[in-house]
Amino acid sequence: MEVITEHIKVSTKGNSEVVDITEKVAALLHQQKLKEGNATIFVVGSTASITTTEFEPGLRKDIPEMFERLAPSSSRYHHDDTWGDGNGHAHIRASFLGPSIVVPFSEGKMLLGTWQQIVIIDFDTRARHRDIVIQFMGK
Amino acid sequence: MEVITEHIKVSTKGNSEVVDITEKVAALLHQQKLKEGNATIFVVGSTASITTTEFEPGLRKDIPEMFERLAPSSSRYHHDDTWGDGNGHAHIRASFLGPSIVVPFSEGKMLLGTWQQIVIIDFDTRARHRDIVIQFMGK
Amino acid sequence: MEVITEHIKVSTKGNSEVVDITEKVAALLHQQKLKEGNATIFVVGSTASITTTEFEPGLRKDIPEMFERLAPSSSRYHHDDTWGDGNGHAHIRASFLGPSIVVPFSEGKMLLGTWQQIVIIDFDTRARHRDIVIQFMGK
Numbered sequence: 001m002e003v004i005t006e007h008i009k010v011s012t013k014g015n016s017e018v019v020d021i022t023e024k025v026a027a028l029l030h031q032q033k034l035k036e037g038n039a040t041i042f043v044v045g046s047t048a049s050i051t052t053t054e055f056e057p058g059l060r061k062d063i064p065e066m067f068e069r070l071a072p073s074s075s076r077y078h079h080d081d082t083w084g085d086g087n088g089h090a091h092i093r094a095s096f097l098g099p100s101i102v103v104p105f106s107e108g109k110m111l112l113g114t115w116q117q118i119v120i121i122d123f124d125t126r127a128r129h130r131d132i133v134i135q136f137m138g139k
Numbered sequence: 140m141e142v143i144t145e146h147i148k149v150s151t152k153g154n155s156e157v158v159d160i161t162e163k164v165a166a167l168l169h170q171q172k173l174k175e176g177n178a179t180i181f182v183v184g185s186t187a188s189i190t191t192t193e194f195e196p197g198l199r200k201d202i203p204e205m206f207e208r209l210a211p212s213s214s215r216y217h218h219d220d221t222w223g224d225g226n227g228h229a230h231i232r233a234s235f236l237g238p239s240i241v242v243p244f245s246e247g248k249m250l251l252g253t254w255q256q257i258v259i260i261d262f263d264t265r266a267r268h269r270d271i272v273i274q275f276m277g278k
Numbered sequence: 279m280e281v282i283t284e285h286i287k288v289s290t291k292g293n294s295e296v297v298d299i300t301e302k303v304a305a306l307l308h309q310q311k312l313k314e315g316n317a318t319i320f321v322v323g324s325t326a327s328i329t330t331t332e333f334e335p336g337l338r339k340d341i342p343e344m345f346e347r348l349a350p351s352s353s354r355y356h357h358d359d360t361w362g363d364g365n366g367h368a369h370i371r372a373s374f375l376g377p378s379i380v381v382p383f384s385e386g387k388m389l390l391g392t393w394q395q396i397v398i399i400d401f402d403t404r405a406r407h408r409d410i411v412i413q414f415m416g417k
Contacts, residue, residue, distance in 0.1 A: 001140040001279040003314050003416050005384045036142045038179055038274060040316055040380050045391040046332040053234040054185040058217035058227065065217075066210055066231050071344055078336035078343075088336065092344050095331040099394070100380050102179050102239050104274040106144045111272050113184040116238070133389050135316060135382040137276065137415065138142050140279040175281045177318055177413060192373040193324040197356035197366065204356075205349055205370050241318050241378050243413040245283045250411050252323040255377070276415065277281050 004032055006134045012048075012122035016064035016093070020055040021132065022117045025103075026110060028134055035108050037138015042100040044131045047090040047124040049097035055117040063121065067093045073125075090123035097121065105138070143171055145273045151187075151261035155203035155232070159194040160271065161256045164242075165249060167273055174247050176277015181239040183270045186229040186263040188236035194256040202260065206232045212264075229262035236260065244277070282310055284412045290326075290400035294342035294371070298333040299410065300395045303381075304388060306412055313386050315416015320378040322409045325368040325402040327375035333395040341399065345371045351403075368401035375399065383416070 008024045025039060041050050053059055070093070077088025103118065104111050112118070122128055147163050164178060180189050192198055209232070216227025242257065243250050251257070261267055286302050303317060319328050331337055348371070355366025381396065382389050390396070400406055 001142070003279070003316075005314060005382060005389075036144060038142075038276070040382050042380070042382050042389065044389060044394065046330060046394040051234045052185060052238045054218075054230055056218070056221050058219070058221040059230055059234070061217040062227055062231055063234060066235070070209070070348070078339040079332075079334070080336070082334050082336040088340055091332055091337055092340055095329050095337070095341060096344070096375065097235065098237065098376065098379060099330045101237060102181070102241055102380055104144060104179050104181050104272045106272075111144075111181065111183060116183065116185040133382045133384075137316070140281070175283060177281075177415070190373045191324060191377045193357075193369055195357070195360050197358070197360040198369055198373070200356040201366055201370055202373060205374070209348070236374065237376065240376060241320070241380055243283060243318050243320050243411050245411075250283075250320065250322060255322065255324040 001139050004136045008132050008134060010120055010130045012128050014122050014124040014126045014128055016067050017122050018060045018063055019120050020117045021120055025118055025134055032136050034136055034138045036106055038102050038104045040100060040102050040135045041118060042133040043120055047094050048120055048122045048130055049094050050101050050120055051097055052116050053119055054115040087125045093123045140278050143275045147271050147273060149259060149269045151267050151269060153261050153263040153265045153267055155206050155260055155262050157199045157202055157258050157260050159256045159258055164257055164273055171275050173275055173277045175245055177241050177243045179239060179241050179274045180257060181272040182259055186233050187259055187261045187269055188233050189240050189259055190236055191255050192258055193254040226264045232262045279417050282414045286410050286412060288398055288408045290406050290408060292400050292402040292404045292406055294345055294399055294401050296338045296341055296397050296399050298395045298397055303396055303412055310414050312414055312416045314384055316380050316382045318378060318380050318413045319396060320411040321398055325372050326398055326400045326408055327372050328379050328398055329375055330394050331397055332393040365403045371401045
């Protein structure tokens with residue numbers, strides 16, 4: 001059994017932008033020569049999240065719109081009383097969706113559906129450079 | 140340390156049906172003879188999710204009703220402009236809840252609460268046959 | 279590769295209280311002398327969840343308020359018809375947020391952001407003593 005910790009860097013526009021990272025994760029897995037195991041995908045920071053979705057233009061708009069209904073960017077949040085940085089909605093959304101997912105692989109390939117991509121959603125109110133940990137465990 | 144990748148097939152009615160898969164996962168774990176480790180439960184596809192809940196008739200109705208408030212099936216979604224398959228709400232709900240959970244086991248038993256079951260929720264608009272990956276890692 | 283299953287006990291006030299458990303997890307990791315791997319943090323029970331957030335007074339209020347909008351404690355739930363214990367909203371919120379996260383560590387340290395803490399949110403309607411499984415896997 002091996003455990004290999006890698007990082008990928010992703011530039012986002014923030015504002016709930018959805019960015020597909022599937023190919024980057026798949027390329028890293030290919031380099032490891034592991035056949036059976038899983039990949040933990042974990043975003044460092046408290047205003048972004050990882051999930052899966054069908055990465056197509058419609059859902060890239062639907063997902064931000066749903067989060068806007070759930071935690072509107074125009075509402076007042078107590079967080080903004082603490083820091084005054086105006087991104088209370090971003091923190092709430094990120095806590096809600098969570099920082100990580102685990103994707104199993106077998107015979108060297110991630111067991112994703114054809115229309116199921118791994119994405120980061122960056123909820124912050126500005127462009128960010130994100131550090132995403134990709135940790136492989138397996139043999 | 141071992142890693143063992145199994146699959147279970149589950150037939151659902153879609154429409155946010157909640158299906159208990161705890162016994163199927165427990166039976167697979169029992170076969171492996173692993174004592175200490177964890178199980179990653181991952182649903183292949185972008186319109187279903189895995190979580191835990193108390194599996195009882197009331198919550199089986201409450202959960203779909205909550206998702207109906209969060210992402211109504213009667214709303215217009217941009218996803219439907221892309222594909223016209225009318226399941227934009229299903230994709231959004233699935234991205235929100237996520238594709239996987241990790242459940243630890245010890246002394247050969249999953250460390251679930253008495254009233255805590257592992258479930259798939261199928262958000263698609265029709266009956267589906269689902270492929271769920273159950274991956275055990277441990278010794 | 280090692281797998282080590284630990285438990286921590288946390289007393290909460292319920293009612294969506296957010297409790298920071300980062301230091302407890304970090305202390306357990308320090309004891310294991312593992313350098314590379316991950317920690318699965320899993321709450322036993324169906325009315326509490328694990329996620330990450332910036333643990334500061336504002337968000338500790340914002341998060342309960344968001345869940346109150348999503349699944350109001352004053353609404354009627356079918357769950358309450360089953361058991362009459364009045365915590366239907368707690369179950370729904372917990373299923374929504376999920377029971378577990380996986381946090382990678384490297385060089386003996388969890389790869390969290392500076393303002394990213396591991397928290398339990400206890401949605402139940404009363405004070406509880408919670409059993410949280412902390413399982414380390416790595417080398």
